[in-house]
Structure formats: C-alpha cells, structure tokens
Amino acid sequence: MSVIVNQSVVSVIVDHDKCIAGKGCRVCIDVCPTDILALDPQDGKVKMVYDECWYCLPCEHDCPTKAIHVEIPYLLR
Amino acid sequence: METRHIDADILVIGGGTAGPIAAIKAKAKNPQLKVLLLDKANVKRAGAIAEGMDSVNNAIVPGYATPEQYVKEITIANDGIVNQAAINAYAVRSYAMIRELDEWGVKFEKDETGDYAVKKVHHLGAYVLPMPEGYDVKKVIFRQLRKHGVQVSNRLVTTRLLVGEGGRAAGAMALDSRSGEFAVIRARAVVLCTGAAGRLGLPSSGYLFGTYENPTNAGDGYSMAYHAGAELSGLECFQINPLIKDYNGPACAYVTGPFGGYTVNAKGERFIKSDYWSGQMMLEFWRELEGGNGPVFLKLDHLADETVTRIENVLHVTERPTRGRFHEGRGTDYRSDLVEMHISEIGLCGGHSASGVWVDEHARTTVPGLYAAGDLCNVAHNYMLGAMVYGQIAGEDAVDFIAGRDFAAFDAAQVERERERVFAPLLREDGLAPTQVEYKLRRMVNDYLQPPKVTRKMEIGLQRFAEIRADLGRLKANNPHELMRAMEVYAILDCAELAAAASLYRTESRWGLYHYRVEYEGRNDADWFAFVQVRKGADGRPECFKREVPPYLYPIDAAERDAYDRLRFEQPATV
Numbered sequence A: 001m002s003v004i005v006n007q008s009v010v011s012v013i014v015d016h017d018k019c020i021a022g023k024g025c026r027v028c029i030d031v032c033p034t035d036i037l038a039l040d041p042q043d044g045k046v047k048m049v050y051d052e053c054w055y056c057l058p059c060e061h062d063c064p065t066k067a068i069h070v071e072i073p074y075l076l077r
Numbered sequence B: 001m002e003t004r005h006i007d008a009d010i011l012v013i014g015g016g017t018a019g020p021i022a023a024i025k026a027k028a029k030n031p032q033l034k035v036l037l038l039d040k041a042n043v044k045r046a047g048a049i050a051e052g053m054d055s056v057n058n059a060i061v062p063g064y065a066t067p068e069q070y071v072k073e074i075t076i077a078n079d080g081i082v083n084q085a086a087i088n089a090y091a092v093r094s095y096a097m098i099r100e101l102d103e104w105g106v107k108f109e110k111d112e113t114g115d116y117a118v119k120k121v122h123h124l125g126a127y128v129l130p131m132p133e134g135y136d137v138k139k140v141i142f143r144q145l146r147k148h149g150v151q152v153s154n155r156l157v158t159t160r161l162l163v164g165e166g167g168r169a170a171g172a173m174a175l176d177s178r179s180g181e182f183a184v185i186r187a188r189a190v191v192l193c194t195g196a197a198g199r200l201g202l203p204s205s206g207y208l209f210g211t212y213e214n215p216t217n218a219g220d221g222y223s224m225a226y227h228a229g230a231e232l233s234g235l236e237c238f239q240i241n242p243l244i245k246d247y248n249g250p251a252c253a254y255v256t257g258p259f260g261g262y263t264v265n266a267k268g269e270r271f272i273k274s275d276y277w278s279g280q281m282m283l284e285f286w287r288e289l290e291g292g293n294g295p296v297f298l299k300l301d302h303l304a305d306e307t308v309t310r311i312e313n314v315l316h317v318t319e320r321p322t323r324g325r326f327h328e329g330r331g332t333d334y335r336s337d338l339v340e341m342h343i344s345e346i347g348l349c350g351g352h353s354a355s356g357v358w359v360d361e362h363a364r365t366t367v368p369g370l371y372a373a374g375d376l377c378n379v380a381h382n383y384m385l386g387a388m389v390y391g392q393i394a395g396e397d398a399v400d401f402i403a404g405r406d407f408a409a410f411d412a413a414q415v416e417r418e419r420e421r422v423f424a425p426l427l428r429e430d431g432l433a434p435t436q437v438e439y440k441l442r443r444m445v446n447d448y449l450q451p452p453k454v455t456r457k458m459e460i461g462l463q464r465f466a467e468i469r470a471d472l473g474r475l476k477a478n479n480p481h482e483l484m485r486a487m488e489v490y491a492i493l494d495c496a497e498l499a500a501a502a503s504l505y506r507t508e509s510r511w512g513l514y515h516y517r518v519e520y521e522g523r524n525d526a527d528w529f530a531f532v533q534v535r536k537g538a539d540g541r542p543e544c545f546k547r548e549v550p551p552y553l554y555p556i557d558a559a560e561r562d563a564y565d566r567l568r569f570e571q572p573a574t575v
C-alpha cells in the first residue's frame, strides 16, 4: 500500500538561539502531555514532530530559556 | 519488544488529579506499601489540571452551603438519577480537602477577613470558590507525591487490566510509548483514574487534539473497565459543554459570572438564568443556536475596564492560558467585543455530567479490588475537587482491601493475547494510519450520536462503527508513539459503541440536551427512573440493564424537583 505524506503547519516554535538541548536539556520533551516534541538529531534542537498539540503550554512555561512559543493550531485560529 | 515485570501493592493508573491523591492517601495510611502511580504522560504536568484551574466548582464551605444542600442541588440538576450516598461521600469531605490543599500551598480566593470567598453560579446554592492563582496546583501535589514516597512511572500507556481468579483485579498491562517495551504489572488492588473519554466526538474545527478535555484522556479507562467485567453507568448522559467557538475551551461562566458576565443571543438578550453547566442549560443553549436566535455570545463588554483586567488575569493565566492568545489572533477584546460561543463535541465524563464506571460511596467498582475515581467514575458533577476526594476514598479503601490478601493468580494467556493485540500494528507491513481511522470514527460519532438523538441514526452509527472495527485489523504504526495512538482508537471505538447502546436503550428524554431523544420527548419516570448500566455480556457484546436508584438520604420536595427545568427567562431579558 502506498501512502501520501500530509503537510501540517508547525505551531510549536522553537528559537534555536535559545534552545539548550545540546547541553542535555529535555524539559519540554518530558512535560508535553501528548509527547509531540523530540530532539532533532540534525541540529541538536527540539522540534514538533506530531500535529497533536493541545495548546496547553507546559512546554513553554517550563522551558528554562524561554525558547518555546506555542501558537494556536492553524485549524482553530 | 522486551517485557518488563513490575509488582506493586497498589497500582494507581492515571496521574492527573484523582490518581496522585489516591496514591498519596494510600501511602499516608500505610507507608510500608509499595504504591505505584503511572501515567501515559508525565505526572508533573499530566491531566486536566496541568496548568491549574480557574475555580473549585463544587466547594462545600461551612457558612455558605451544607452537604445536604449540595447533594440536593446535584440530585435536581441530574433529574433525580443519582446515588446520593456517593455524592454525599464527596460532600462531607469537600471542606477538609480544601483545607488540606490550602495547607499544602494551593491558593484559593479569600476575602478581607481571610475566609474563602465563595460565589453563587449554580441555579440554587453557592459553591464556586475561585482560584485566581491556581496555576501551581500540580506542582504542589507533586511535592506531596515525593514527600510520601510514591513511585512514579511516566509514558506508560495502560491498555488492559489483568483479571485474576474470582474476577478480581490482578494488575494491568501497558505499553511504553517511548521505548516500545511491554509492561506487565501485578498489583493487589488497582485504582483507575484515567479521566474522561475526551476524544469521542470530533471538535467542529476538525483538529483531532483540539478537544475540550486533555486529549491524553481518550477513554482508555472505560474500555479497560468494560473488558475487565465492570459495570458502567449513564453512558447515554453525554458531556456537552458551552465553549469558546473554535478554541474549544471554557470561557468560563464560573469565572465571569460572579463579575457580571453572562450569555446572550444574537439580539443581545439574556435567555438563561443560570450559566451553571447542566443538560437543561445546554438544551436552552442549543435551541438558541439552532432556533434562529444564534450565534450565542459571552458578554463582558459592559464591565468596567479593571474588572475585565481581573478576568483576563484568570482566563489568560490559568487552566487554558492560551485563551488570550486565541482572542489576540482574532482581534477580540472583552472590553469591546462579544465572545462567540459554541457547543462542544460529545464526550463521556462523570466530572461534568453523570456517566462512567459505576462506583459506590467507597469508590469500589463491581470488580473486586478495582476502584475508579475522577472523571472516569459516575459520581455526578464531581469536578476537580470531587476527583481528589474520590481519589482519597479509593486510595484509603484499597489499603483495607489488600490487608491479608496476596496477588490474585491470573491466567497468563491473557498476557500473550494482549501482547499480540498491542504489537500487531507495529509488525504489520503496511496499512491504515491510526490518526486517519480516528478521524473517520470521530466524525461518525458526530454524525450519528450528537444529540438530538435519533434511533435510526444511532443504528446506522453502530453499523459504521462495526465496519471501523473490522479496519482495526489493518492499523499500521511505524513507532511506539503511533502505536499508542492505534491503541487509543480501540478505546474510542469501545466508548462510541457503549454510548450508542446505552442511548438506544433508554427510550425517553432526560438531562436536557445530554439525552434528548426526539422520538421520546420528555421524561418518563414511570419506566425510566433508574440508572442504565452496561457491561460485557456472555457473548462479548455490550449488555444494557437497569439499576435502581438507591433510596435518597435527602428527599426532594415536589416543588424543588423541576427547578432546573425552569432555566429559561419567560420574557427575553435585555440588561
């Protein structure tokens, strides 16, 4: 069975200049209830990997460097 | 796929609101026990209260209300179908729980004299205690978990309970959504606190995770309890809430009401007397939306600037703090604009309506050694504080239950069967994406189960659900995360079928919009003054039956009985 990959808007924005995942920080990945944030091995920063966000904010509030900004998912705006 | 074996004296599943209190109270009662609390998410930020709460919606504070008044109001608001003993078990412990949370460091609103500042939002009595600085509640509770030595395990998605000899709960099986490991957990008692079935209907935005409930709460607990043989109750009494349109979060009447905010129709008229969430209120709301008087709005633009600022300091800071961001995106300012409101997708939630796993006043389900607390159990309108109190009741009773009882022996075949079911989507070469099957299933739920309920529609719905059940054998997951989503689809489907079965069974209308059946207008107490229960029948299919309403502790006068049917203003009220 062949599949089509769907395109979604990334609504959890990570500021690469501020994210210290390279130093071992995983706070946002740990707290996200829907488990949609992951380390991008390419650049050593965090990114949204599933379009399953409850726009609830633990990731943003608990990030030690305030690197995360959550936007309302596109379909709801 | 490795299998991890874990043993615990008491296993608490779900670390949101009820679960942590169950674990803390069990440990406090017997510190020698191994109490394990597990969650699909991370207990630190899991559940409905991840970002705190706007208010205690059902505080019974001496001087403002008595347990008797509260139990009566909840009885009336639920058209009489309640187990008063279960509601009373919450009511008599409500104040002590507030005091304890206060001592732990949770902040509640107080007046100048230091007393709790309770507000009236319900139709009859005063039970709302604001929490303008309630955002720390999870942190406070987490400190207590540590202090009491509760063991915590995150990212474990429980998929089935283990059933032991004599039908007793023997533990649970879970999938680690990060490592893909399978866990078999033996326990002497199990407390289920997995929250509402929040991913049943599809929000009108079409966004799967844009639900009213925390979307981690997919209905897993209902499914697990059902397959373990437990009785479920009131699944025809849906949860439907009035929410900010598209954002799909509360506005929230409990916050703005005491400040002078209220709901109006398109003409700017007030049409309901009480914004307290009940099926009757939702029916009036729905009639206004559908009857040509919509849209419906929350009105705050008449309030003083500093009052609106105080409201913003709650609504945009706790519970659903992105509310402000949403309004900003659309250029909505409470000072000058009305907030468009809408009706949520349907769900199952004891905390807001009156459905769930049947428990008595000791939080015991009908399965020995299995407890349920919080939104998952059928203690009506129990909300956050009721979840905590039922957690306490369950945790403490479980300690007594296991005294002198060892682990229940169980048939290992169920572990093999479950392993096979859980890992099949990962092992399959290709197939259907879990999110796509979920989308279709939840759209069908909207199409066929959303009230007003129509017999023929629900029957077609059941056919569609059966077809989707056949599709489950084609689910394809590419990693443990997608596997978690695949397992959730199984649970959502169980909830959809059970909700349809219970709705078809009760041939009357009750609870306003929650169970509004067009072919059976009105309440029929002669035939239906009873709970509708559902359990797994001998043929493996849902079996519905009636359970008597236990005699009331506090009788209701004929004059009070229908108070919630008189929510509509006789004359449109323009204020």
Ligand SMILES: Cc1cc2nc3c(=O)[nH]c(=O)nc-3n(C[C@H](O)[C@H](O)[C@H](O)COP(=O)(O)OP(=O)(O)OC[C@H]3O[C@@H](n4cnc5c(N)ncnc54)[C@H](O)[C@@H]3O)c2cc1C
Pocket: B013, B014, B015, B016, B017, B018, B019, B038, B039, B040, B041, B046, B047, B048, B049, B053, B054, B055, B056, B057, B058, B156, B157, B158, B159, B193, B194, B195, B196, B212, B213, B214, B216, B217, B218, B220, B221, B249, B250, B254, B319, B320, B351, B352, B373, B374, B375, B376, B382, B383, B384, B385, B387
């Ligand atoms: C947006 C919103 C606003 C609310 N506002 C108020 C308010 O102002 N006042 C008030 O009193 N009440 C309010 N409520 C209701 C109140 O929050 C809930 O009734 C209460 O928190 C429910 O607690 P719970 O423990 O049952 O569920 P939750 O706190 O949601 O916890 C359930 C937990 O179970 C976990 N889980 C689910 N499935 C599994 C599984 N298979 N395996 C392992 N773990 C699992 C979840 O991750 C979650 O952590 C609100 C609810 C919502 C959603």
Ligand code: SF4
Pocket: A014, A018, A019, A020, A021, A025, A026, A027, A028, A029, A046, A062, A063, A064, A065, A066, A067, A068
């Ligand atoms: S919490 Fe912040 S700093 Fe840490 S990994 Fe996430 S984005 Fe980076």
Ligand code: SF4
Pocket: A012, A031, A032, A033, A034, A035, A036, A037, A052, A053, A054, A055, A056, A057, A058, A059, A060, A070
């Ligand atoms: S807003 Fe909530 S769901 Fe979205 S990424 Fe952050 S923690 Fe996860």
